[in-house]
Amino acid sequence: MKTIKLLKILITIIFWGMIVLLGLGIICFILLLFFEDLFPPFLQGFNMLFNDRFxxxxxxxxxxxxxxxxxxxxxxxxxxxxxxxxxxxxxxxxxxxxxxxxxxxxxxxxxxxxxxxxxxxxxxxxxxxxxxxxxxxxxxxxxxxxxxxxxxxxxxxxxxxxxxxxxxxxxxxxxxxxxxxxxxxxxxxxxxxxxxxxxxx
Structure with missing residues (x-):
């Protein structure tokens, strides 16, 4: 039963960790899209990916x-x-x-x-x-x-x-x-x- 408990802990960590990563990814995407001035220069210009050139x-x-x-x-x-x-x-x-x-x-x-x-x-x-x-x-x-x-x-x-x-x-x-x-x-x-x-x- 120790193996099942360890498996439960690992699956729980993976599950909630991936949800946190997804949430952070969505927040970063929105910030890069609308508030790019908050980021360093090399991350700015994200809006260019949505113009006709791409x-x-x-x-x-x-x-x-x-x-x-x-x-x-x-x-x-x-x-x-x-x-x-x-x-x-x-x-x-x-x-x-x-x-x-x-x-x-x-x-x-x-x-x-x-x-x-x-x-x-x-x-x-x-x-x-x-x-x-x-x-x-x-x-x-x-x-x-x-x-x-x-x-x-x-x-x-x-x-x-x-x-x-x-x-x-x-x-x-x-x-x-x-x-x-x-x-x-x-x-x-x-x-x-x-x-x-x-x-x-």
Whole structure:
């Protein structure tokens, strides 16, 4: 039971710590947006990111990260709700089964969703940089020729960018999500067996 108590402490710290970080992030974003004079010079000019010079594709990655962060907090909260019934040795309760399933699904959604959005973002950013490099600044035939010459190398650069966009963290979250779904299924089977045993008694 000491392990469960330690797990409860760690999950509680992670949960409330992430809520504090989210709150501080929202406050800093609002302050940077409306009261940038309060910050050092290198942090000023934040409003420039919202003008026409910066396309909306630039915000795909940050927005995906914020959404994933909020979903991660929800997933940790569902795990937190499992601790009390497990401490009371109610392993096969509907509360544990349901919360494990919800948490597992959220981890899988985070892993797959952020990977997909980041991959789409990679292609969009690459296309934007190619347009700037070969269309606007270099001009004409030279730009098109250079683009055709670098097609083979750009395939590898795309592949590298995609792999870095997915990252090891998303694979880890996917494994955790699947693991929690397996645990939920095992507890569900245990619940059914327990109900059958109670009926036969």
């Amino acid at each position: 396309p909306w594709q630039v915000w795909i990655g940050p927005i995906a990260s914020v959404i994933a962060f909020v979903l991660f907090i929800l997933a940790i909260n569902y795990l937190r709700k499992c601790i009390a019934p497990i401490q009371e040795q109610r392993f096969y309760s509907e509360e544990v089964i349901s919360n494990l399933k919800k948490s597992g699904r959220l981890f899988i959604i985070i892993a797959l969703g952020t990977s997909f959005i980041r991959i789409v973002g990679v292609f969009m950013i690459k296309n934007l940089t190619n347009r700037l490099a070969y269309g606007g600044n270099l001009g004409g035939q030279i730009g098109v020729t250079n683009l055709m010459q670098t097609t083979d190398s750009s395939v590898w650069s795309y592949l590298g960018a995609i792999l870095s966009a997915i990252g090891g963290t998303n694979f880890f979250l996917l494994i955790i999500g699947l693991f929690l779904l397996v645990f939920s299924s095992v507890f569900k089977e245990g619940q059914l067996l327990k109900e059958e045993n109670d009926l036969t008694i």
